[in-house]
Amino acid sequence: MARELGIELHNLVAGYNHNQVLKGIDLKVKQGEAVGIAGLNGAGKTTLFKVMLGLIPVTEGRVSVLGRDLRTGIDRAWARREIGYVPQQTTPGKLPVSVHDAVLMGKWGKGYGFFRKPQHSDHEAVGATLKRVGLADLEWQDCRKLSGGEQQKVSLARALVRDAVILLLDEPTTYLDRNFQIEILELLKEIRNEGQLTLITISHDPAHLKAISDRIYQLDQGSLQVVNDESD
Amino acid sequence: MNLIDFLMVPLFQKAFLGAFLSGVGLSLLGVVILNLNLTTIRFALMHIALLGAAVGMVLGFSPLAGAMVGIVLASFLLGPVGDYLKMDTGVSGTLFMTGSLGLAFILFYKAGVPAMDAFALFTGNVLALQSSDLWAIGGLAAIIISVFIIFYREIQMTLYNPELAEALGVPVRKIRNGLLLLTGLAIGINIRMVGALLIDAAVLLPAVAALTVSRSLKAALFWSAFFGIFSQVGGLIASMILDLPSGASITMTAVLGVCLAGIFNRILKRV
Numbered sequence: 001m002a003r004e005l006g007i008e009l010h011n012l013v014a015g016y017n018h019n020q021v022l023k024g025i026d027l028k029v030k031q032g033e034a035v036g037i038a039g040l041n042g043a044g045k046t047t048l049f050k051v052m053l054g055l056i057p058v059t060e061g062r063v064s065v066l067g068r069d070l071r072t073g074i075d076r077a078w079a080r081r082e083i084g085y086v087p088q089q090t091t092p093g094k095l096p097v098s099v100h101d102a103v104l105m106g107k108w109g110k111g112y113g114f115f116r117k118p119q120h121s122d123h124e125a126v127g128a129t130l131k132r133v134g135l136a137d138l139e140w141q142d143c144r145k146l147s148g149g150e151q152q153k154v155s156l157a158r159a160l161v162r163d164a165v166i167l168l169l170d171e172p173t174t175y176l177d178r179n180f181q182i183e184i185l186e187l188l189k190e191i192r193n194e195g196q197l198t199l200i201t202i203s204h205d206p207a208h209l210k211a212i213s214d215r216i217y218q219l220d221q222g223s224l225q226v227v228n229d230e231s232d
Numbered sequence: 233m234n235l236i237d238f239l240m241v242p243l244f245q246k247a248f249l250g251a252f253l254s255g256v257g258l259s260l261l262g263v264v265i266l267n268l269n270l271t272t273i274r275f276a277l278m279h280i281a282l283l284g285a286a287v288g289m290v291l292g293f294s295p296l297a298g299a300m301v302g303i304v305l306a307s308f309l310l311g312p313v314g315d316y317l318k319m320d321t322g323v324s325g326t327l328f329m330t331g332s333l334g335l336a337f338i339l340f341y342k343a344g345v346p347a348m349d350a351f352a353l354f355t356g357n358v359l360a361l362q363s364s365d366l367w368a369i370g371g372l373a374a375i376i377i378s379v380f381i382i383f384y385r386e387i388q389m390t391l392y393n394p395e396l397a398e399a400l401g402v403p404v405r406k407i408r409n410g411l412l413l414l415t416g417l418a419i420g421i422n423i424r425m426v427g428a429l430l431i432d433a434a435v436l437l438p439a440v441a442a443l444t445v446s447r448s449l450k451a452a453l454f455w456s457a458f459f460g461i462f463s464q465v466g467g468l469i470a471s472m473i474l475d476l477p478s479g480a481s482i483t484m485t486a487v488l489g490v491c492l493a494g495i496f497n498r499i500l501k502r503v
Contacts, residue, residue, distance in 0.1 A: 017318075053399050080401040087396055095267050095391045096446045105389050109401040112385070142447045158396075 003030040005067055006166050006198035007052060013060035014051045020059060021047045023222035031066075031165065034192045034199040036209030038227070039219035045202040046088065048219065049168050052200075054079055066165060081109050084159030084197075088170040089152055092144045099146070099154055100126055100139045106158035129161040133187060149180025156187065167191070169201040173208050181208070188212045238472050243359055250361045250369055251464035251482070254425060254434060257373020258418040259460025260380055262439025263452050264411045267391040272325035273310060273412065274435070276332070277419045278428045280306040283332040286339040289346075300420045302332075307416025311409030321412070356427030358468060358478045369421055376414055380453060383407065388449045425464075426479040433483035438463055441486075441493035445500075459489045 007029045015021035021044040029035050039045050050056040051063060054076025063070045065079040084106065103126045104118055111122035130136050133153045138146065143154060152172065159167055172188065173181045185208060191197055192212055203209050209216050216228040238244045265274060281299035288298020306328060314324035339345060361369075380387065389397035390407045398404045415435075422434045442455035467482030474481070 055398055077401055080399065083399075085396070085399040087393070087399070090393070093267060093392060094443060095263075095388075096443065096448050096452055097388065097392050098448050101388065101448065102392070105385075105392070105396070105400060108385065108389065114386070115382070118385070 003032055005029070005064070006031040006033065007200065008064045009051075009061065010064075011061040012051065012058060012063060014056055014058050015044075015047065016056070021222055022051065024061070025222075025224050027217070027224055029198055029200060031198050032195040033215070034201070034213045036201045036203065036213030036216040037219055037224070038203060038206055038209055038216060040204065043219045044222055045219055046170055049085070049170055049200075049202065052079075052166075052168060053083060053085060077109075081162075082165045084162040084164035084167045086152075086155045086159045086167070086169045086172055089148060089155070089175050092146075092151065094144075097143045098140050099130065099135060099143060102143050102154050103129060103157045103161055106161040110162055125161050125163075126157075129157045132160070133157045134183070147180075149176045149183070152176060152180065152184060153187075156184065160191075164197070166198045166200070169199065171203055172201065173203065173205065185211050235469060235472065244472070246361045246363070246366060247358045247468060247478070248465060250358060250366055250425060251468045252461060253366070253369045253373045254422060255438070255460035255462070255464035256457045257376045257460075258369075258422055258435060259438035259456050259463075260376055260453050261411070261415045261418045262436045262460075263442065263449070263456050264387075264391065265415060265436060266439050266443065268408060268411070269322055270325070270412070270415065271436075272322045272329065273415065274419055274431065276310070276325040276329035277303050277306060277416055278423075278431065279329045279336070280332045281420070281423060281428055283336040283339070286336045286343075286345060290339055290343045296424065299423065303416050303420035303423075306332075307413045307420075310416070311405070311412045315405060315409075321408070356423060356425050356430070356479050358425045358482070361425070365421075365424060369425075372414075372417055372421055376418070379410070379414065384449070387411070391449070426482050430479045430483045433463060433467075433479075433486040434460070437483075437486035437490055441490045444490070444493040444497050455493075459486070459493070462486075462489050 005028060009025050009027040012022055012025040013020055037045055037048065047056060051058060054070050066082060068075060068078065070076050070079055104122060107118060107122045107125065112118040127139065130139055133156055135150065135153050135157065138150065143151065146154065173184050176184065189212055192199055199212065201209060201212060210228065215226060217224045218227045265271060280302045284298040284302020285295035287302065288295045310324060310328060314321050317324065386402050386407055389400065389402050390404050394404045418435060419431055422431050426434050438459035439456045441459040442452045446452035446455050463486035464482055467485035468478055470476065470485055471478040471481035
């Protein structure tokens with residue numbers, strides 16, 4: 001049975017002010033597929049994710065998520081509920097936040113939101129996801145005290161707990177030591193093999209992309225080209 | 233006069249009530265200022281208060297009323313102007329700070345206003361609080377506490393990682409601008425109590441102490457209110473017993489609170 005489209009970008013032009021970072025991007029990712037996007041720093045990889053999340057306006061072309069064109073604010077808000085996002089790792093801020101609370105954030109807009117407190121089921125889902133990523137023992141630890149690898153696992157758990165259909169991963173293994181890189185890659189392989197989620201991963205490391213992707217694209221000077229297609 | 237005698241005087245009763253309400257409600261915003269990197273904003277608001285005072289004196293009404301109007305207007309404008317000019321809040325705060333100071337000095341010069349009268353704003357007086365001030369402090373404290381209770385999760389996400397919060401669908405700009413407005417109002421009201429120069433003691437230092445000992449936002453807000461009451465009420469008591477100026481006494485008590493929190497944190501780490 002032919003799988004339905006997860007994300008489609010058609011002749012997409014987007015960027016900041018008058019600087020068009022993405023120039024005519026075409027991309028089709030079916031549901032359950034795993035796609036990798038490689039590119040140098042400044043090639044527009046993160047901008048591409050921001051367009052998919054509806055955080056940057058599209059100058060030309062079309063973005064659709066699960067077959068729905070993102071034209072209005074309502075469409076974009078709907079798309080964000082279907083997407084789990086693992087942002088590029090940043091240094092933790094000054095705010096004390098427990099691992100549990102940091103992961104629970106992933107349920108915002110899905111399980112709870114404005115004027116609706118997190119339900120018992122939301123807290124249970126957080127516990128189960130932390131167990132899955134191997135952080136159950138650190139559930140009530142302050143995020144500021146975690147190592148880089150543990151923080152990346154928190155980020156991944158937050159995206160997974162969202163029960164999203166699409167997972168966007170921005171440099172998930174960068175800045176991690178070798179052991180954590182292996183652990184995160186194993187987790188992503190497991191998710192990929194389950195075939196439930198559509199994975200789109202950005203990385204400047206082709207070896208890591210190859211380990212978790214069916215197809216790899218190169219983003220160069222605002223345009224996208226296939227460099228490796230294992231599904232052929 | 234001992235402390236009990238002081239408490240029998242309506243003037244001091246008002247001062248204690250004002251200090252308590254300010255400590256419990258307004259110090260919560262220190263957590264916001266520290267985490268949203270708004271430290272330049274409070275400098276900007278102090279200078280805007282000076283400009284407001286200058287305008288007030290030129291137009292013939294009280295410098296304090298002018299300062300309050302200036303702060304309220306600036307609190308509404310700081311966020312949206314920064315968004316419109318695509319500037320970081322810190323950068324737009326610097327713009328407001330320098331611009332308002334320059335304009336204040338032009339006004340002092342051109343209108344022949346005695347600048348020192350405006351600078352009187354920089355030293356507050358908790359004993360000069362009126363009933364209307366207490367209503368304002370209490371009302372704002374109630375609003376701040378309600379906002380933190382109702383939008384706790386959204387504020388937590390905005391302070392934790394604004395980029396991530398936006399990707400999750402949280403209206404980060406609206407929340408940030410709302411908090412900015414409350415911060416401005418809190419600073420405006422506290423100026424009357426401790427003065428513009430010592431405003432950090434009322435708004436920031438309790439949050440610094442709280443963040444040192446807390447492991448969650450909920451705990452940080454609780455401890456912030458605790459250290460807020462400790463510095464405001466404790467400072468006021470110390471000023472009466474030791475015959476010190478109230479603003480300076482509140483500040484030094486807040487500094488003591490930060491030191492105690494630091495020591496407590498070190499002991500906790502060793503255990």
